[in-house]
Amino acid sequence: MTEFSIETQELKRCVLVILHGRIDSSKAPQVEAALKELIAADHYRIVIDMSGVEFVSSAFLRVLISTSKSVRRFNRGDVYLAAMPQRIRDVFDLAGLVPLFKTFDTQVEAVGSW
Amino acid sequence: MTADELVVSSDLDALPQVIGFVRQASMQAGLPESAIFACELATDEACTNIIDHAYAGRDDGVIRVACWSDADEFVVQLHDQGAAFDPAAVREPPLTEDLAGRPLGGLGLHFMRSLMDEVRFDFDPVTGNTLTMVKRF
Numbered sequence: 001m002t003e004f005s006i007e008t009q010e011l012k013r014c015v016l017v018i019l020h021g022r023i024d025s026s027k028a029p030q031v032e033a034a035l036k037e038l039i040a041a042d043h044y045r046i047v048i049d050m051s052g053v054e055f056v057s058s059a060f061l062r063v064l065i066s067t068s069k070s071v072r073r074f075n076r077g078d079v080y081l082a083a084m085p086q087r088i089r090d091v092f093d094l095a096g097l098v099p100l101f102k103t104f105d106t107q108v109e110a111v112g113s114w
Numbered sequence: 115m116t117a118d119e120l121v122v123s124s125d126l127d128a129l130p131q132v133i134g135f136v137r138q139a140s141m142q143a144g145l146p147e148s149a150i151f152a153c154e155l156a157t158d159e160a161c162t163n164i165i166d167h168a169y170a171g172r173d174d175g176v177i178r179v180a181c182w183s184d185a186d187e188f189v190v191q192l193h194d195q196g197a198a199f200d201p202a203a204v205r206e207p208p209l210t211e212d213l214a215g216r217p218l219g220g221l222g223l224h225f226m227r228s229l230m231d232e233v234r235f236d237f238d239p240v241t242g243n244t245l246t247m248v249k250r251f
Contacts, residue, residue, distance in 0.1 A: 022130070022133075024129050024130060024133055024158050025126060025129055025158050025159075025161070025162040026126040026127055026129040026130060029126075055151075055154065055155070057155060057158040057159060057162070057225075058159060058162075058221035058222050058225055059158075059162060061221060062218045062219070062221070065213065065216050065218060066218055068213055069213060069214065072213070087148075087151060091155065094224075094225060094228055094229075095207075095209065095221050095224075095225075096209030096210055100212065100213045100216075
C-alpha cells in the first residue's frame, strides 16, 4: 500500500496536484485544505493526477464537488482529473459524477489542455 | 462461525485501522478484490456516518466492529451508542443534476446500499444502533 501524499507543482498555465495512496474519509480534509490553499492563492486552473490513488470515499468526492464549484465561479478555472484508475472511476460513476468532470488519460494531456 | 472484533473510539483518525481490519477479514474470507474494495468503502461511509451523525462529531464515543463469514456471504456489523439513526429520513442524493445542483451530503448511504447486497439498521434504546452489511460472493 502506498503512503498517502499530496504534492503540488505550479506550472505555467495551471497547478498540478499529484495525489497518492488511500484517500479515506480521514484524509479527505487534508486534500480539502491543500486545494483551499491553492484557491486562496488565486490558482483556479487545477489538474489532479489520480494515477497513484488507491481508494477514495464520498468525503473526497464532496471535496472535489465543492472545489470545482468554487474554481468555476466567474469562469475563472476548472478542476481536470488525469489518469484515474478504473476502480476510482467506478466510485465516481456510483455518484453520477463522471459526466461532470473533464477527465484525461494522462497528466500530460490534462496539463496541455489548459 | 466466529466473529473477529475491533473496538475503536469515534475518531476519524481510527478509520484506517477499521478499514484495514475489514480488509484483512474479507481477504481471509476469500472475497474477490472488487468485493473487498466494496466492503472497505461501505465501512468508511458507515463509520463516517456514525461519527458525524450518531456521535455528532464527538470523538469519545465507541464503535464496535465485527466481521464474520458464512459459506457465501461476508458480514460487517458496526455498533454504536450514539443518537438513533433513521435511514428513512435521509433523502436519495440527486445523481443526474449538474455540478451546481449537487448537494455536498447524502452520498454515504447511497454508496453503502449500492455496494453491499444487504444493509440493515436496527436501533435499541438501551444498546444503541446496529448496522449490518452483507456482501455475497
